[in-house]
Amino acid sequence: GNSVTQMEGPVTLSEEAFLTINCTYTATGYPSLFWYVQYPGEGLQLLLKATKADDKGSNKGFEATYRKETTSFHLEKGSVQVSDSAVYFCALARGAAGNKLTFGGGTRVLVKP
Amino acid sequence: DTAVSQTPKYLVTQMGNDKSIKCEQNLGHDTMYWYKQDSKKFLKIMFSYNNKELIINETVPNRFSPKSPDKAHLNLHINSLELGDSAVYFCASSLPGGDGELFFGEGSRLTVL
Numbered sequence: 001g002n003s004v005t006q007m008e009g010p011v012t013l014s015e016e017a018f019l020t021i022n023c024t025y026t027a028t029g030y031p032s033l034f035w036y037v038q039y040p041g042e043g044l045q046l047l048l049k050a051t052k053a054d055d056k057g058s059n060k061g062f063e064a065t066y067r068k069e070t071t072s073f074h075l076e077k078g079s080v081q082v083s084d085s086a087v088y089f090c091a092l093a094r095g096a097a098g099n100k101l102t103f104g105g106g107t108r109v110l111v112k113p
Numbered sequence: 114d115t116a117v118s119q120t121p122k123y124l125v126t127q128m129g130n131d132k133s134i135k136c137e138q139n140l141g142h143d144t145m146y147w148y149k150q151d152s153k154k155f156l157k158i159m160f161s162y163n164n165k166e167l168i169i170n171e172t173v174p175n176r177f178s179p180k181s182p183d184k185a186h187l188n189l190h191i192n193s194l195e196l197g198d199s200a201v202y203f204c205a206s207s208l209p210g211g212d213g214e215l216f217f218g219e220g221s222r223l224t225v226l
Contacts, residue, residue, distance in 0.1 A: 032213050043117070043203055043217030044156075051212075087154055093213035100161065100169055101213060106154040 002027045006090045006104035013080055013111050021075040021107045023064075023090035031092040033057075033066050033073040034101065038087040047075075047088070080111045116140050117218040119204050125224045126194060133190045134221045136204030144168075145187035146215065147179060148203040156203070162187055163209060194225045 006023040013019060025031065032051045036044040048057030053068035062077045073090060090104040117138045126132055138145060146169075147159040161169035162181040176192045191198060201222045205215040 034213055038154075041219070043205075043219045044215070045217065046214050049213060089156065091213075100158060101215060103156040106156070108154070 002031070002092060002094055002102045004090050004092055004102055004104035006088075006107050008105065009087075009108035011107060011109045013109070015082055015111055015113055016079045017111075019075070019077045019080045019084070019109065021088055021090075021109070023073045023075065023104060025071050025073065025090070025092050027071075027092055027094050027102075029094065030068070031094040033064070034091040034093070035062070035064055035073070035075050036089040036091060036103075038089065038106070040086070044089060080109075082111045082113055085109060085111045115218075117204055117206055117216050119202075119218040119221045121221060122219065123222050123224075125226065127226055128194055128196060130194050131190070131192045132194060132223070133188055134202055134204075134223070135186070135188045136218060137186050138204075138206040138216070139185065140206055140216060142206035142216070143184055143209045144207045145181065145184070146205040146207075147187065147189050148205060148217075150201040150203060150220070152200070160187075160189075191223075194223075196225050199223055199225045 003026045034049045035047040037047045038044045048059040050057040050066035056065045064075045087106045091101045119136045144163045146161045160179045165181045178190045181187045201220040204218040207215045
C-alpha cells in the first residue's frame with residue numbers, strides 16, 4: 001500500500017536558519033506529492049505540490065522537488081521566520097482516488113527568535 | 114467568511130454517549146471528507162463523500178456514521194463513545210478530479226472521559 005515517512009520532530013531552529021524536512025514515500029506508479037502545513041489551532045492548508053517527477057513545488061519561500069529515483073520530496077526553506085513555526089505534513093495522492101491523501105506523521109517545527 | 118466550518122470546536126463528553134460533529138463548506142466543492150488526527154498528530158482518512166454519495170469508507174468502527182444531506186454538508190455521528198475516540202476530527206472538501214488539494218476546517222477536538 002501507499003505510505004509516507006517523514007522525519008520526526010520537533011525541529012528547533014533559530015530565525016534565519018536553513019530548514020530541511022525529509023520525506024520519502026512508497027507507492028505504485030506515479031503519485032502526486034504534497035506538503036501541507038498546520039499552524040497552531042488551525043486546520044491544514046496546502047503549502048505546495050508536485051505532480052510528476054522532477055517537478056519543483058514552491059510557495060512562501062519553501063521548495064520541494066519530486067525525486068522519483070530516490071522516492072523523496074524533501075521540504076526546504078533557506079531562511080525561516082518565527083511565523084514558520086507549525087507542523088508540516090508530507091502527503092501523496094494516487095490514481096483514481098486522487099483526493100485520497102496518505103499523510104506522513106507530521107514534523108513539528110519551532111523557530112525561535 | 115469561513116470556507117470549511119465545523120461545529121463544535123470543542124466537545125467533552127462521557128464514555129458511552131452519542132455525539133455529532135457538523136461540517137459545512139461554502140466553496141461549491143462536490144467532495145467532502147472526515148479525517149481523524151490522534152494525539153501524535155497522525156492523520157488518517159475516515160470517510161469521503163462525492164455529491165452525497167459515499168466513496169471512501171476506511172476501516173472505521175460502525176459506531177461512526179457519516180451523513181451528507183447535501184453536497185455542502187457532511188456530518189459525523191458517533192455512537193457509544195470510547196476513550197480511544199478522543200482526537201481532533203477534521204472536515205475537508207475538494208473539487209472532484211483528484212488534484213489533491215483539500216481545504217480543511219479548523220478541527221473539532223473531542224475528549225472522551
